[in-house]
Amino acid sequence: MGNLFSRKSLEDEVKEALERKDEALAAAKIQVYLEKEKNVPLNIAITGETGSGKSSFVNAIRGVDDDDDEEAAPTGVIETTKEATPYLHPNFTNVKLWDLPGVGSLKYQAAEYLKKVGFERFDFFIIISSERFSENDVKLAKEIQRMGKKFYFVRSKTDQDMDNGKRKRGFGEARILGQIKNNCTQGLQDQGFQSPQVFLVSSHKPHLYDFPDLLRTLERELPEHKKNAFLLAMPNTSQEMIDRKKEAFQSKIKYVATLSAAVAAVPVPGLSVAVDLALLVGVVTRYVFAFGLNISSLKRVSKYSGVPYEKLRELIVSPLAATKITSELLVRVISQTAVLVGLMAAEEGSRLVPILGIPASMALSFTFTYKALNFFLDVLTDDAKRVLQKVLS
Template sequence: MGDLKVGEQDLAEMSSMIQSTVVMEASKQVQALLTSLETTMLDIAITGESGAGKSTFINAIRGLSDEDLGAARTGVTETTTEPMVYQHPKLPTVRLWDLPGIGTSRFQANQYLKQVGFEKYDFFIILASERFRENNGNLARSIRAMDKNFYFVRSKIDQDIKACQRHQNFNKERVLTEIRTDCINCLEKEGVESPKVFLVSSFELHKYDFHKLQDTLVRELNGQKRHVLLLSLPNITVEMIEKKKESLKRHIWKKALLACLISALPTFPVHYNAPLLMETLASYRKNFGLDDESLNTLALRVSKSPCNLKKQITSSLGKDFSEHSVHSALRMAALGGRASVSLVERHVPLLGNLVAGGISFVAIYILLSSSLDSFAQDAQNVLKKAFRAEEEEKLEAYYSQDIGFLYD
């Protein structure tokens, strides 16, 4: 019989080969999970009668004004003659469809849903302005009959409020309640049970019911579609920012594990995970509206200085986002995470060996998690500054002045 003795070098090579195979397979699996998440399509149909403000509503959700490049075309007459798709500027897999106005000569109510291809949309938002129309009820009933969700949005509420302010004994809350109740009653008369009605101004999303619409959409979607919807919605409430943060945190382990696995492969350079981390952190900043383009757009929308909004960003990576600052933050995370390494090694032994250039799974996880926390806080600070009333700011400036002369 031949000599069955295996040398130490042979064992080392065998161990290395097995580990590389395991790492390669694991990295493929994690990459598949991330790819599935990042390629999930969400198709939202915006429909209603001509003149309801569909295009302006689409632009507002996408963070654009009607004059911006790539904005949906608006006009006083019906400008949409066939379904037009608009990608979200930050999330191309989220598509908003501007559907032709129902009841026009080319799109009669009884054939409307078939003509616009209703089956490809995840849900419908029906926009109506001014008085409730019979076509709105027919459309809502037809969508419900086809087992699709719809949400009825009464648009241009700011115009209604402005018109009612001329009346004696004007009460804004009473006006809003009357409009909402009228829409619900009209839909119920058309045979639509328990309709969801929201009052919205596309020029003032932070007012009225838009936050309720956001919460409802998020609550009624599941899985990956819920995640991409969350990331696409504008940051108009602290609660929405927190929901985005928690949704992103549920996927941190995939990003951290992939970066760690890739670095352990001999076919990749040690610092291959650096661009992956930069890309991930950059996407977080965009999700929270902290990149320059988002801040400039918000500043224009609320008529405030971009510099004043940027001053609300206090996190280190929020103020200085560069490869050098990311590496520094990663080194700090590695130092702070050493106490957790033994715990990880006990539960997932392979991860204990996946250390490349001093960068471990634990360090990457801590960096991404802490960055999400600080970016979310920055976003809340920007939100409060952006929508703080001018009167409050003047009062704050007045009381912050030196009033020491009172004690002279």
């Protein structure tokens, strides 16, 4: 974490600044850290044969609809992607998914293809097929491996296979999934891969099949400073995913609270509370987007799960979900929580105490922000879990 900036950890730098009574420097270091951490770039390449479902997968990861969202990557049975095209995540714009041209649509060798699409800018590659992986897929994977980057085989359109299988006698989901995976794995082994791992997914039902396992694998194998960027942008596919997001957010709360305390050292009445609320608005908005509790995310979940949007809204307890986060909204929520109201009042009152007022105000500001963010995080986590449980039921 600290090595985003220097060999010395962020905690040490902030501690040293505060020990020298340099609250402004401590606040500046934390602000730089939070901004840099929020803007860590992540570039994910999606490739495969024409018609394999690359664009639909790009849309699924980004939480946008194939048909109804103007930000969606265009989909179709013919090749719709002529060159490497970046698509920003709508809520986390530091995350880009690149829809690459179909590997069979260009008359290039694998190395030349990778050079043409800009190999170096990508953090990892996802190679998608809707059937067996082709010779072109394998050549591309071997070249990616030779050049020192990771790739993942993803078998798309699994929901269509399940629908087709239901029409056959003796249908069994586990049996059909096993047959598809074995077929893909055997095909890759026949072409020289010793122990290939294949993830079976549906871009229209990302909570099913191997989609959750794929996301866990990608997060686990990313460099440490890229993990949060990936994690927060991904759709909620499991309770574990929601818990991991909560842990990621919790690890940052102490920094936001320390920033709040540093501002409280400025002897201007009302300033600390105003800054605290501005900080909370920004952080809580990220909570809402990451947990998929904003309106557009909930509507997409409603569409792919078949659960009416109104039913999902009924499950949500917190007034922070499915709305715009404002200072006024947070004040209303805080006013219903006695502990937070007391801390906010005590912080402003402490400023009237000679000599000891500022240190007391700093401590109270830290405590207020720390408790408020944990409170908001708890209720939004619970809402996200209720929505997912309904989708999975």
